[in-house]
Amino acid sequence: MTSEVSMSRRIVTRFAPSPTGMLHIGGVRTALFCWLFAKKHGGTFILRVEDTDLTRSTDDNIRIIEEGMEWCGLLWDEGPVVGDPSKWIGPNGPYRQMQRMESHYKPAIQKLLDEGKAYRCRCTKEELDGRRAMAEKAGEIFQYDRRCREANHDDSQPASIRLKMPLGSEPWLEQGDIVLRDLIKGELRFPATSLDDWIIARTDGTPTYNFCVVVDDTDMEVSHVIRGDDHVANTPKQIALYHAMEYEAPAFAHVPMILGKDGAKLSKRHGATSITEYQQMGFLPSAVRLALARLSWTPKIDGRAIDTVEEELLTDEEMIQLFDLGDIQKSPARFDLDKLNWMNQKLIQRATWQEIEPHFRPFLPEAWNSKSDAWKAHAIQSTQKGKSLVEMAGFLEFVWAPPAEFDQAAVAKFITETVKPALKELCALQDYEHDALHAGFNSIIEKNGLKLKDLAQALRVALCGKPVSPPIFDTLMLLGRDEVVARVGKWVWA
RNA sequence: GGGGCCAUCGUCUAGGGGUUAGGACACCGCCCUUUCACGGCGGCAGCACGGGUUCAAAUCCCGUUGGCCCUACCA
Numbered sequence: 235m236t237s238e239v240s241m242s243r244r245i246v247t248r249f250a251p252s253p254t255g256m257l258h259i260g261g262v263r264t265a266l267f268c269w270l271f272a273k274k275h276g277g278t279f280i281l282r283v284e285d286t287d288l289t290r291s292t293d294d295n296i297r298i299i300e301e302g303m304e305w306c307g308l309l310w311d312e313g314p315v316v317g318d319p320s321k322w323i324g325p326n327g328p329y330r331q332m333q334r335m336e337s338h339y340k341p342a343i344q345k346l347l348d349e350g351k352a353y354r355c356r357c358t359k360e361e362l363d364g365r366r367a368m369a370e371k372a373g374e375i376f377q378y379d380r381r382c383r384e385a386n387h388d389d390s391q392p393a394s395i396r397l398k399m400p401l402g403s404e405p406w407l408e409q410g411d412i413v414l415r416d417l418i419k420g421e422l423r424f425p426a427t428s429l430d431d432w433i434i435a436r437t438d439g440t441p442t443y444n445f446c447v448v449v450d451d452t453d454m455e456v457s458h459v460i461r462g463d464d465h466v467a468n469t470p471k472q473i474a475l476y477h478a479m480e481y482e483a484p485a486f487a488h489v490p491m492i493l494g495k496d497g498a499k500l501s502k503r504h505g506a507t508s509i510t511e512y513q514q515m516g517f518l519p520s521a522v523r524l525a526l527a528r529l530s531w532t533p534k535i536d537g538r539a540i541d542t543v544e545e546e547l548l549t550d551e552e553m554i555q556l557f558d559l560g561d562i563q564k565s566p567a568r569f570d571l572d573k574l575n576w577m578n579q580k581l582i583q584r585a586t587w588q589e590i591e592p593h594f595r596p597f598l599p600e601a602w603n604s605k606s607d608a609w610k611a612h613a614i615q616s617t618q619k620g621k622s623l624v625e626m627a628g629f630l631e632f633v634w635a636p637p638a639e640f641d642q643a644a645v646a647k648f649i650t651e652t653v654k655p656a657l658k659e660l661c662a663l664q665d666y667e668h669d670a671l672h673a674g675f676n677s678i679i680e681k682n683g684l685k686l687k688d689l690a691q692a693l694r695v696a697l698c699g700k701p702v703s704p705p706i707f708d709t710l711m712l713l714g715r716d717e718v719v720a721r722v723g724k725w726v727w728a
Numbered sequence: 729g730g731g732g733c734c735a736u737c738g739u740c741u742a743g744g745g746g747u748u749a750g751g752a753c754a755c756c757g758c759c760c761u762u763u764c765a766c767g768g769c770g771g772c773a774g775c776a777c778g779g780g781u782u783c784a785a786a787u788c789c790c791g792u793u794g795g796c797c798c799u800a801c802c803a
Binding site for chain 2: 250251252254284286287290355358359362363366370373374375376377394395419422423424425428429430432433435436437438440442443444446447462463464465466467468470488490491493495497498499528529530532538539540541542543545546563564565566567568569570572573574575576577579583618619620621629648675685686687688689690691693694700701702703704705706707
């Protein structure tokens, strides 16, 4: 099971998002796998920001990623320091690509040029576009024809830089193929002839994505590149670059994509795609981690897939212990909000009030902060059946202010003349401890020939304006005697 | 067009020659109940299609269909 880990190499994974303005949950899932794998093997998890697209990369957007990762509990061992572009943690920084331009990419490009492994190409984008269009019109496959490969152009004229890709007979090829032994997808073969000499640096001198990735991953000593499988087709290009640079290539693991409910790539029209939105919907970060991890991954316990509810609800520690790239699915998975909701509910039920409180607080009014710990504990425990923090906060709304309006049908149904005497008597109760309340209720309903339900529902309507609230004794305790008497009094003394 | 990947209930999946094709979510029903919930029990529902190979195919092979990725001086 651990054959994927070569014993000689320190485990280093990395998550490398580009700052587009949000943190996509597909990205979070990839990051989660990287994180789990690193944790499992006592390795290092790096966050690297791919901000070479100047039009989209802003400090604000980078911050959104950093904060999203932090909220999700995916803390990085090496990477940027939140909110301070000039700082980073780790020996191989900086961890923002734009800051590596002169120090890392430029020298690497020059070296390749000097060694004759890359070359200057004077074909302009316009010329290439024209040739591509012509080829397409003729129904042919367009590939760059390598016309500048042996021209030995100097730098006296504008030129892009291309990598000399293998032609087919290089000894490191396997029967003319670039072979990728992917830890998830298995052995993948790409005919060398299907790849052309790709551009590693643009005419303006800026390096391209596939180039930066390889330079960074080697420089940061990444041992396992775990990323979305939309990068599978990029990998043979990168493998060729590793050979040109004479670096040992890392292990690759390409995780399947997350699709929307209809099987199309998960996008805005499916609803929430940004991690921030899930935060706002009232999900616990632990639930998001679990739901995302269980998409495409089936943990095996002693070789057997998990198959009970108990096993389904893994803790972080269990996930880390059980994590194995070999148990990840090859095919894409559709994101199911129902399952996230269920996991969220279960995890809320199982959490202590202290674990919930920091995540819950943002959904509550200022008044929450002035409550005692005992009261907070009580409030959380009495609403812990909720599906989300938003729903839980909704359950507590009656606490913060008297009802703005009353459900008239409920008033007519429950606040009847026969229960009003009981309501009056209830106002006399002094002791709001659970057992005392129960005893008080029992004597009142007995005396008035009512059922508990009759009194409880009448109280709910009087106190909350509607016949729904937390368990009735909790409702009373949370409100406190003074407030209960005030709200009930309006109905019985008026 | 070329290169590559993928295909078991509605969804996530287990199973990889002989299984009544197993589990979870969702859904439906019943029970419990101080409301709403929670919880308990039960039910519905699936191997994309067509050919092979084999005594036997969800499982192996080929093809078809469908979905996705790459094919940029985007990342």
